[in-house]
Amino acid sequence: MTEEEVFEHEATCFLERHACPRAPEELRWGEGPEELTIFHETTGAAEQREVEEAKRWQATRWQAGFGWICGPPQYGGRGLPASFDRIYRSVEAGYAVADLSPLRIGLSTVGPSLVVNGSDVQIRRFAVGVHAGDIVACQLFSEPDAGSDLANLKTRAVADGKVWRLSGQKVWTSNAQFADVGLALARTDPDAPQHRGLTAFLVPMDSVGVQVRPIRQLTGGASFNEVFLDDVEVADDLRVGATGEGWRVALSTLSTERTATGDRSHALTGRGFRLLRTLARRQGQGDDPAVRQALAHLHARLEVARYHQLRIQAAAYGEGEGPxxxxxxxxxxxxLQAIGEVAARLLGPKVAADTGEWGTYAWSRWLLGATGYRLGGGTDEILKTMIAEKALGLPRAPS
Ligand SMILES: Cc1cc2nc3c(=O)[nH]c(=O)nc-3n(C[C@H](O)[C@H](O)[C@H](O)COP(=O)(O)OP(=O)(O)OC[C@H]3O[C@@H](n4cnc5c(N)ncnc54)[C@H](O)[C@@H]3O)c2cc1C
Structure with missing residues (x-):
């Protein structure tokens, strides 16, 4: 057996011991939840339960050696190439296990960033804590006037003896409502050029002066928050990287964030497309040439995206980043947007007015959620600029 086959067998044995096989989803029109949301949107006790379940499952994986498959061995990771992570994910997809969405930012963004930028102690405490299912992390970067233009951020960190004092406002912070720690960017030198005066910190979210306020979304849920920092004391040993080196930390964090954002969702688009095909038939438009053409076009787009992702996943670690x-x-x-638009065309007014009919009005959530996907992890325009400059060699955009 190859090393991969041995690993796959080991993963299957682990999952057989700790989880039940997932019954294949049969999409039957009118039965079961419609589930056309793009962002996870539970609140209150249900949300807390999901967080606890996610932490428990991550802890189980960690104890069995599947919690940090590509992580550095000196910190408890397996040190295996990304292909092994893929093998594990594809085996796990066949089992009914807890949804790890509440931990996603820690596992895919803050944890990897700390491995590159953090001190040994920070990695042991926070990156390991995240992978062991003990700690939930969030990312405190965006501000009301600093999204795409992140270097414009205004949150200040002022040195005060052995501590720093942070004051300012963050926004769109996913999962802040239940996070234990946030990776924050703050301005430590207001006189330095914009990108140079920044520093990164790990902010314990239960610190005095941290206030988290949920933001109600178009779709009704509240997955994001405003986070207010009012003279929050942060020990100097929670500074990530050198003072003034925050921009470097931010860039390496954002590159892992983009990796994570694209990775999730082919199951989601595949399911959406299957529902859309059924919807076309139910609406009596399955034979309409224009509808058939729209569906064929969508199918081609989904296949292109799937193959592109397979190619990225086959690249060696560190390759296939950027463009x-x-x-x-x-x-x-x-x-996501194109699927929602075809649904809206098929449904007409039913996408905006709830008639109670299964699988119709629920598409409004998809349409509204798709817009958010075009912003988070870098907006369409910013990503296109990156491709234009770095892949096509076009002149740099004026700043
Ligand atoms: C689902 C989701 C989750 C998020 N989670 C987090 C999180 O956990 N932590 C966090 O810190 N932030 C988070 N964000 C915020 C996210 O990083 C920002 O929304 C994003 O960077 C865009 O910033 P903005 O919203 O301020 O829009 P802006 O930057 O103001 O952009 C507005 C519009 O102007 C365009 N634009 C801006 N600059 C340029 C330019 N130079 N060239 C061309 N067009 C331009 C944009 O493309 C966009 O269409 C999240 C956002 C979303 C939607």
């Missing part, structure tokens, strides 16, 4: 990742995320965001 290929930007394309992956653009394709996905565009496909």
């Amino acid at each position: 290929p990742r930007a394309m992956d995320k653009l394709l996905l965001a565009g496909n």
